[in-house]
Amino acid sequence: MSSSDNLPVPHFIRNIIEADLASGKHKSIVTRFPPEPNGYLHIGHAKSICLNFGLALDYRGSCNLRFDDTNPEKESEEYARSIQDDVRWLGFQWDGKVRWASDYFGALYDYAVELIRQGKAYVDDLSPEEMREYRGTLTAPGRDSPYRDRPVAANLDLFARMKASEFPDGSKVLRAKIDMASPNINLRDPVIYRIKRAHHIRTGDKWCIYPMYDYTHCISDALEGVTHSLCTLEFEDHRPLYDWVLNQLPVPCHPQQIEFSRLELQYTLTSKRKLNQLVAEKLVSGWDDPRMPTLTGMRRRGYTPESIREFARRIGVSKSDNVVGMSVLEGCIREDMEACVPRVMAVIKPLKVVITNFVEGKTQSREAGFHPDRPEFGSRLVPFSGEIWIEADDFSETPPSGWQRLVPGGEARLRYGYVVRCDEVVKDAAGKVVELRCSIDPDTLGQKPQGRKVKGVIHWLSVEHALAAEFRLYDRLFTVAKPDGDKAHDFREFINPESLTVVQGWVETAVNDAAPETRYQFERLGYFCADRHDHQPGGKLVFNRTVTLKDSWAKEQG
Ligand code: ATP
Ligand code: MG
Numbered sequence: 001m002s003s004s005d006n007l008p009v010p011h012f013i014r015n016i017i018e019a020d021l022a023s024g025k026h027k028s029i030v031t032r033f034p035p036e037p038n039g040y041l042h043i044g045h046a047k048s049i050c051l052n053f054g055l056a057l058d059y060r061g062s063c064n065l066r067f068d069d070t071n072p073e074k075e076s077e078e079y080a081r082s083i084q085d086d087v088r089w090l091g092f093q094w095d096g097k098v099r100w101a102s103d104y105f106g107a108l109y110d111y112a113v114e115l116i117r118q119g120k121a122y123v124d125d126l127s128p129e130e131m132r133e134y135r136g137t138l139t140a141p142g143r144d145s146p147y148r149d150r151p152v153a154a155n156l157d158l159f160a161r162m163k164a165s166e167f168p169d170g171s172k173v174l175r176a177k178i179d180m181a182s183p184n185i186n187l188r189d190p191v192i193y194r195i196k197r198a199h200h201i202r203t204g205d206k207w208c209i210y211p212m213y214d215y216t217h218c219i220s221d222a223l224e225g226v227t228h229s230l231c232t233l234e235f236e237d238h239r240p241l242y243d244w245v246l247n248q249l250p251v252p253c254h255p256q257q258i259e260f261s262r263l264e265l266q267y268t269l270t271s272k273r274k275l276n277q278l279v280a281e282k283l284v285s286g287w288d289d290p291r292m293p294t295l296t297g298m299r300r301r302g303y304t305p306e307s308i309r310e311f312a313r314r315i316g317v318s319k320s321d322n323v324v325g326m327s328v329l330e331g332c333i334r335e336d337m338e339a340c341v342p343r344v345m346a347v348i349k350p351l352k353v354v355i356t357n358f359v360e361g362k363t364q365s366r367e368a369g370f371h372p373d374r375p376e377f378g379s380r381l382v383p384f385s386g387e388i389w390i391e392a393d394d395f396s397e398t399p400p401s402g403w404q405r406l407v408p409g410g411e412a413r414l415r416y417g418y419v420v421r422c423d424e425v426v427k428d429a430a431g432k433v434v435e436l437r438c439s440i441d442p443d444t445l446g447q448k449p450q451g452r453k454v455k456g457v458i459h460w461l462s463v464e465h466a467l468a469a470e471f472r473l474y475d476r477l478f479t480v481a482k483p484d485g486d487k488a489h490d491f492r493e494f495i496n497p498e499s500l501t502v503v504q505g506w507v508e509t510a511v512n513d514a515a516p517e518t519r520y521q522f523e524r525l526g527y528f529c530a531d532r533h534d535h536q537p538g539g540k541l542v543f544n545r546t547v548t549l550k551d552s553w554a555k556e557q558g
Pocket of ligand 2: 036
């Protein structure tokens with residue numbers, strides 16, 4: 001599966017772009033992906049990345065990566081690096097060098113001076129509480145600040161002195177002079193600069209005033225020649241401000257802001273702030289914990305870039321709610337893995353089986369292909385011996401109806417091997433089954449058994465040949481579909497205590513030299529990926545279960 005096999009799904013943003021190209025409004029398009037380097041990227045960002053970079057590819061335009069670094073206290077180089085790694089891993093490359101909003105701090109300052117000169121911005125001394133009070137509410141208009149009519153010269157002087165570090169943090173702000181009675185609160189003289197003595201990851205201590213996001217974003221877009229500035233719906237009410245700022249200033253162009261709905265994935269979170277909390281409070285092992293919906297976590301879990309791009313294609317782009325079930329995401333990785341990863345056997349909950357009629361030199365082993373439809377993957381010998389591991393769950397003394405696996409006195413086929421019959425069940429003092437004693441039907445290697453049907457096929461491993469391995473099995477991180485949707489409960493109350501199970505089991509020798517991030521289907525158990533960090537080829541083998549073979553979500557979600 002690759003996204004090029006799957007045609008782009010039409011959507012309203014494509015329609016706008018196609019109309020703009022057809023009318024000659026634009027000769028080519030420029031988009032941008034503008035993350036704030038205050039956390040790792042998550043699956044919601046993947047939607048935005050695939051949209052922005054994907055459109056640039058499809059229409060032969062370009063897409064910039066621009067860090068929105070206007071909040072120095074929360075931002076870090078580590079986050080900025082991880083974001084670049086994740087975008088590249090997803091398969092995209094930005095145009096030219098990485099851009100930073102801070103590249104434009106000089107220009108943004110000059111434009112602010114220009115607004116003041118035009119009488120369209122003023123320095124305000126109201127305290128934050130007073131400002132809130134003056135702002136009004138959704139139903140009541142705001143009131144003008146007593147500082148609103150400061151003369152231009154006084155504003156120019158005060159703004160220069162704000163920059164020159166003459167005033168304490170928070171004591172003054174620069175506000176755009178728009179309309180305190182506007183029904184849109186974003187237009188009630190929004191703050192465009194604040195004083196904040198914070199060390200910035202790029203500009204160090206050069207600035208003690210920082211521009212606000214809304215003011216910065218539109219100007220950065222214009223300076224980069226962005227044609228279509230795509231953002232999520234919560235910015236719809238900010239669009240009049242985006243346009244107002246650009247309309248006042250001699251910027252090189254006026255990009256069109258277009259909003260689409262955010263992705264929300266059930267049973268998880270798409271908020272950097274909350275994901276950061278999980279990491280900081282050690283509720284997960286880190287940003288790349290395979291249970292996390294971060295791109296780095298999903299990568300470690302075993303998701304491929306192709307599967308995530310396909311997911312983004314399937315969920316589409318619109319203005320209506322985009323709440324998506326986990327089965328959509330898991331369907332994408334299953335389909336991707338089905339055709340392209342080798343299949344071998346592993347046993348994750350081992351139960352020993354002694355083959356009572358095994359005869360050295362006479363009882364045979366079989367050759368098995370790594371994939372039923374991909375002969376080019378080659379094959380390996382699946383060695384048989386007098387003791388084998390089977391999955392404890394493939395044996396039952398009290399089977400439910402329809403059970404086709406082993407029962408006392410019953411038969412099942414060993415995958416790539418013989419039909420075995422369970423002759424005896426060995427238990428410990430506590431009554432726990434610790435071993436089965438079975439016999440093979442020697443005429444059933446690659447042959448149907450005579451005179452009876454054996455339906456069940458189980459996986460197994462030869463004890464003497466199997467390699468020890470650790471398996472990390474994951475379940476959803478939260479027990480409810482919308483962990484942050486309940487005002488009365490903190491999302492952390494819904495963490496699934498069984499979201500991680502670590503088991504020690506066995507695997508075929510064929511995987512011994514697998515490099516980290518190698519993917520396999522372990523037959524009947526699911527798709528697994530050798531852990532990026534803890535797996536050592538030829539040493540400690542550690543496999544993360546990416547996904548089970550069957551969709552276990554459909555029935556739960558109703
Ligand atoms: P978060 O709340 O997780 O921090 P954000 O929107 O503040 O998200 P940014 O770093 O500002 O994070 O996001 C960069 C881009 O990714 C923005 O254009 C934003 O609209 C987009 N984006 C973020 N979350 C989602 C989402 N869930 N679905 C689609 N796009 C998203
Ligand atoms: Mg943001």
